[in-house]
Amino acid sequence: MTVGQPLLVSEIPVPSVQYSETNPNRRLSEAEITQRLQQLSGWKLENQTLIYTHTFNNFIESVNFINCLVEPAEKLGHHPDISVSYNKVKISLTTHDQGGLTSLDFQLAETISNLINTFSETSGKQCTINPS
Numbered sequence: 001m002t003v004g005q006p007l008l009v010s011e012i013p014v015p016s017v018q019y020s021e022t023n024p025n026r027r028l029s030e031a032e033i034t035q036r037l038q039q040l041s042g043w044k045l046e047n048q049t050l051i052y053t054h055t056f057n058n059f060i061e062s063v064n065f066i067n068c069l070v071e072p073a074e075k076l077g078h079h080p081d082i083s084v085s086y087n088k089v090k091i092s093l094t095t096h097d098q099g100g101l102t103s104l105d106f107q108l109a110e111t112i113s114n115l116i117n118t119f120s121e122t123s124g125k126q127c128t129i130n131p132s
């Protein structure tokens with residue numbers, strides 16, 4: 001990754017394999033959620049939803065960051081709910097099909113945390129979506 005260049009999303013660390021399982025779409029128990037949440041910094045739990053709010057410098061950065069979420073979401077086949085208020089982006093993750101949290105939410109949360117860290121370190125503050 002080159003500072004000043006758009007961030008190539010495919011360079012972002014992929015979700016860890018520690019939660020990979022035969023059925024990542026299985027609804028997790030309360031105990032599993034509590035355990036997994038401990039390893040996820042900055043996210044809070046509200047009504048079977050993982051929530052993360054990040055403050056950027058301005059609206060352009062907020063929108064650019066949301067664009068960075070397209071590729072990982074499409075790759076996982078799992079999509080965040082997003083709200084934007086100028087420089088604040090609120091990301092909510094839950095598995096709508098299951099009516100609760102699954103491994104997919106934790107995988108996506110981890111990816112998003114990695115993305116935010118890398119995004120904030122690059123002066124380009126935008127992502128290039130890998131066409132492949």
Ligand SMILES: C[C@H](O)[C@H](O)[C@H]1CNC2=NC(N)=NC(=O)C2=N1
Binds near residue numbers: 079080093094097098
């Ligand atoms: C068919 C398709 O894969 C499903 O509808 C996926 C799409 N993305 C999704 N994203 C989220 N967050 N929850 C889902 O239940 C969900 N379902």
